[in-house]
Amino acid sequence: METCKGTKIYDGIAIGSIFFYKKHENSVERKRVEDIEAEIARYEEAKKKAIEQLNALHEKAVVEVGEINAQILEVHAMMLEDDDYNDSIHSLIKNQGINAECAVATTGDNFSEMFANMDDEYFKARSADVKDISERVINVLGGGHGADELKEPCIIAAEDLAPSETVQMDKTKLLAFVTRHGSTNSHTAILARTMSIPALIKVDIKEEWNHKTAIVDGYTGTLIVDPDADTLISYREKQKRDEEQKQLLLDLKGKETVTKSGQKVKLYANIGNVSDLGAVLQNDAAGIGLFRSEFLYLGKNTFPTEEEQFSAYKQVAETMAGKRVIFRTLDIGADKQADYFQLGKEENPAMGYRAIRICLSEPEIFKTQLRAMLRASNYGKIAIMYPMITSVDEIRDIKKIMTEVKEELATLGVPFDDVEQGIMIETPAAAMISDLLAKEVDFFSIGTNDLTQYTLAVDRQNNRLDRFYNPHHEAVLRMIRMVVDNAHKEGIWAGICGELGADMTLTDKFLKIGVDELSVSPGMILPLRKKIRDAE
Amino acid sequence: MKQFDYVITDEIGIHARPAGQLAKEAKNFQSSIKISIDGKEANVTKLMAVMGLGIKKGNTVTITADGADEEEAIAVMEKFMKDHL
Numbered sequence: 001m002e003t004c005k006g007t008k009i010y011d012g013i014a015i016g017s018i019f020f021y022k023k024h025e026n027s028v029e030r031k032r033v034e035d036i037e038a039e040i041a042r043y044e045e046a047k048k049k050a051i052e053q054l055n056a057l058h059e060k061a062v063v064e065v066g067e068i069n070a071q072i073l074e075v076h077a078m079m080l081e082d083d084d085y086n087d088s089i090h091s092l093i094k095n096q097g098i099n100a101e102c103a104v105a106t107t108g109d110n111f112s113e114m115f116a117n118m119d120d121e122y123f124k125a126r127s128a129d130v131k132d133i134s135e136r137v138i139n140v141l142g143g144g145h146g147a148d149e150l151k152e153p154c155i156i157a158a159e160d161l162a163p164s165e166t167v168q169m170d171k172t173k174l175l176a177f178v179t180r181h182g183s184t185n186s187h188t189a190i191l192a193r194t195m196s197i198p199a200l201i202k203v204d205i206k207e208e209w210n211h212k213t214a215i216v217d218g219y220t221g222t223l224i225v226d227p228d229a230d231t232l233i234s235y236r237e238k239q240k241r242d243e244e245q246k247q248l249l250l251d252l253k254g255k256e257t258v259t260k261s262g263q264k265v266k267l268y269a270n271i272g273n274v275s276d277l278g279a280v281l282q283n284d285a286a287g288i289g290l291f292r293s294e295f296l297y298l299g300k301n302t303f304p305t306e307e308e309q310f311s312a313y314k315q316v317a318e319t320m321a322g323k324r325v326i327f328r329t330l331d332i333g334a335d336k337q338a339d340y341f342q343l344g345k346e347e348n349p350a351m352g353y354r355a356i357r358i359c360l361s362e363p364e365i366f367k368t369q370l371r372a373m374l375r376a377s378n379y380g381k382i383a384i385m386y387p388m389i390t391s392v393d394e395i396r397d398i399k400k401i402m403t404e405v406k407e408e409l410a411t412l413g414v415p416f417d418d419v420e421q422g423i424m425i426e427t428p429a430a431a432m433i434s435d436l437l438a439k440e441v442d443f444f445s446i447g448t449n450d451l452t453q454y455t456l457a458v459d460r461q462n463n464r465l466d467r468f469y470n471p472h473h474e475a476v477l478r479m480i481r482m483v484v485d486n487a488h489k490e491g492i493w494a495g496i497c498g499e500l501g502a503d504m505t506l507t508d509k510f511l512k513i514g515v516d517e518l519s520v521s522p523g524m525i526l527p528l529r530k531k532i533r534d535a536e
Numbered sequence: 537m538k539q540f541d542y543v544i545t546d547e548i549g550i551h552a553r554p555a556g557q558l559a560k561e562a563k564n565f566q567s568s569i570k571i572s573i574d575g576k577e578a579n580v581t582k583l584m585a586v587m588g589l590g591i592k593k594g595n596t597v598t599i600t601a602d603g604a605d606e607e608e609a610i611a612v613m614e615k616f617m618k619d620h621l
Contacts, residue, residue: 071553075583078556082584111584118590122548126587129552315547 001228006178006200008221009189013239014155014176014198015232018225020210021158021165028138031099039093043100046140047086051077053136064171076133085111101141108134128182132162150174155214157205166192176216178203178223245526252526252533253284259511259535266517267525267532268324270497274312277319279522284529287324289445289519290385290497291316293369297330297338303365309372317380324381326422326445326519327373329366331355331387335461350450350459355388360397370405374416383420385445390429395440424497426450431479438490445519446483448498452476471500481513488514495519507531538610539600546621549592552583554620559583561616567603569613580613 033039054077061070079085085107092103108130115127150173160181177192177199192199198218215224215235224231257267268289269280280288296304296312316325333343333354346352359366373384386398402421409416425431426447434444452471453460460469470476480496487494495517500506502520507528510518520528544550550558562569562580569580573595578585580599591597599617601609 071556075552075556078559078583082559083579083582084585114584114588118588120549120590120592122551123587123590126552130584 001231002225004203004223004225006203006221006223008218009177009199009201010192010197010218012176012196012198012216012218013235013242014216014218015235015239016175016214017152017154018157018178018209018212018214019150019154020205020207021156021161028101028105029099030102032097033093033099034097036094036097039100040090042141043089043093043103043137046100046137047080049140050133050136051080053140054080072129076129076136079129079133080137101138104134104137104141125182128160128162132165135162155216157203157209159205176200176218178205178216180205245523248526248530249283252529255529255533257286257529257532259532261536263511265511265515265532266324266493266495267529268326268495268497268517268519269522269525270519271522274315276522277316281319283522283525285323285522285525287326288316288320289326289495289517291325291327293327293330294332294336297332297341298336300338300340302340303368306368306372309369310375313373313376313382314379317376317382320380322381324383326383326385328385328387328424329356329359329369329373333358350453350461356386356394356398357388359386360394360401363401366401367405370402371409374405374409374419375414377417377419378415382417383422383443385422385424385443387424387447388426388450389423389437390427392433392436392440395423395437399440425483425494426454426498428455428479431483434483434486435489438486438492441492443492443517444483444487444494445497445517446480446494448476448480448496448500451479451498452500455479471498471503472506476500477506477509480510480515484513484515487516493517502528504528504531508535511535537600537602538606539598540610540614541596541598542614542617542621544591544593544595544597544621547593549590549595550586550597550621552587554616555583555586557620558586558613558616561612562609565601565603565605565609565612567601567606567609569599569601569609571597571599573597 054073058070058073058077061073088107088110089103092098092106093100112127112130115123115130118124150170153173153175155176155178156169156174157178160179161177174197176197179201180203182189182201189199189201198216200216200218200221200223203223209225212225213227215227215231217224217235227235256264258264266286268287269283269285270290271277271280271288272292273295296309313327331354332338332341333349333352335349337343341358343353370384373382376382389395406416420442422441422443422445423430423437424447425434425444427450430437431451438444448471449460452469452473455475456468456470456473458465458469484494493516496510496515497519501518502524511532518528546554559581570577571580571586571589573589573591576589578589580586599610599613601613603609
């Protein structure tokens with residue numbers, strides 16, 4: 001058994017035989033040609049054929065992987081018609097009197113080198129495209145041969161795969177891709193994602209693996225060659241669960257989250273990073289109910305700039321394409337610390353200087369974040385949510401700051417939309433005065449983790465208190481009911497974004513209480529949708 | 537000669553697909569259409585040269601058109617940039 005690590009491109013588990021894919025490296029021989037005109041004509045003929053191939057492949061790919069992914073083949077055809085590329089080939093044939101194969105190979109190398117030397121990852125990755133089109137023409141010149149036939153479903157291992165190569169492979173026989181080169185940005189990576197097959201890059205592949213059994217774990221970025229019996233059994237089990245989840249996804253995707261009697265629930269996702277967006281879309285969330293903005297602040301040496309934040313928020317808003325995205329303003333402090341905040345040590349951090357308390361005490365930090373969020377409102381449907389609220393005055397202070405920020409933006413002529421504003425209900429104080437708070441905001445989201453720890457006076461971080469930490473405690477459940485009732489009285493909606501939201505033993509109870517929204521981790525959305533659809 | 541400046545808003549910059557489409561559009565005109573950034577210039581019909589400029593998000597580019605149909609060419613270029621980049 002041999003285990004290697006790589007960079008994961010797409011989640012999933014594949015088990016099968018490795019097929020070591022080798023390019024037909026055309027050994028390009030440098031030859032002198034006498035009839036220059038005939039050689040140029042031979043090149044033009046080959047180029048024409050190559051473009052025809054690409055156009056045919058493009059049509060095939062549109063059907064198989066969609067227009068967006070297929071476009072690369074159209075781009076390849078355009079690259080082949082590029083004036084500079086062709087001028088270079090023509091002049092090499094003319095001036096050096098060399099054969100077309102050699103002229104194409106030399107030109108391809110030069111252009112590919114140009115891209116490889118660019119400092120941007122995206123443009124660097126294009127050097128593979130230039131190599132790919134050049135190899136295609138050389139193949140045509142040399143008589144040409146396509147990809148090897150795949151006889152049985154297998155895991156493809158290769159040094160690198162060109163988009164046109166992956167497109168030509170028989171999709172029914174592809175279990176996974178494992179390559180040494182390639183980038184997360186390459187078209188092959190995008191294709192793997194579209195085809196929903198696990199893929200790893202940057203794996204130290206070996207030719208001796210050909211035809212050996214292997215496991216590709218796209219969740220951890222692991223390749224296991226020659227797995228022992230136990231590993232194989234445990235992975236078959238994992239794969240089975242994975243497929244069940246995917247089946248559930250297929251069955252429930254696009255379906256409404258509604259009970260048999262017609263009660264609708266907004267099923268949103270909790271996420272903490274832009275990189276979680278894939279999972280949000282895959283699991284068909286109706287929106288994002290809690291976007292933890294802390295990731296922008298943690299693991300850094302200085303405060304994130306407005307631009308940095310804006311670019312992240314904009315990406316989220318755009319990706320969700322009009323579905324509601326609730327950004328929670330920074331909830332740092334307590335167990336989440338960043339040195340540059342200079343928060344200092346506290347005796348009782350859970351009840352200390354954290355979240356909205358920092359924002360209201362140091363409004364500049366807060367304003368930067370609000371500006372970035374407001375600017376992002378132009379790109380989708382966003383809402384802003386404030387954590388750790390305990391009083392009506394806090395909301396009024398927030399609104400004052402919000403008004404200032406809006407005026408600043410308006411003066412600068414920066415466009416923004418009106419955004420919904422809501423609060424987390426996570427302190428007993430907020431729950432008790434939720435009737436008053438409901439008059440001030442557009443929505444409530446109950447943070448059950450903190451609400452439980454504050455209500456029961458049980459520190460979540462203290463393992464010895466585990467038996468006393470009971471989120472099902474009647475006190476917590478009564479508060480949830482009270483908060484939802486008070487929200488409805490003022491005509492606003494109330495949801496739950498704490499861990500309790502995904503607790504299926506409580507789903508029926510929440511439905512009865514009339515909870516409007518549940519925001520849970522992406523992987524819980526479809527199981528919860530099933531649970532709600534099965535409820536009366 | 538007609539020209540306009542444009543700030544790229546696309547996340548990746550002028551990448552392969554729009555560069556290809558841009559080249560296609562530019563070939564419909566007799567005018568010579570060029571794109572420049574920081575003194576470096578490329579003919580818009582030349583896909584690889586345009587990509588070689590490595591134009592990224594936030595960069596300001598200048599597009600110029602020179603020829604009989606320059607006015608129409610500039611209008612089409614400007615619309616394309618706004619819609620796709």
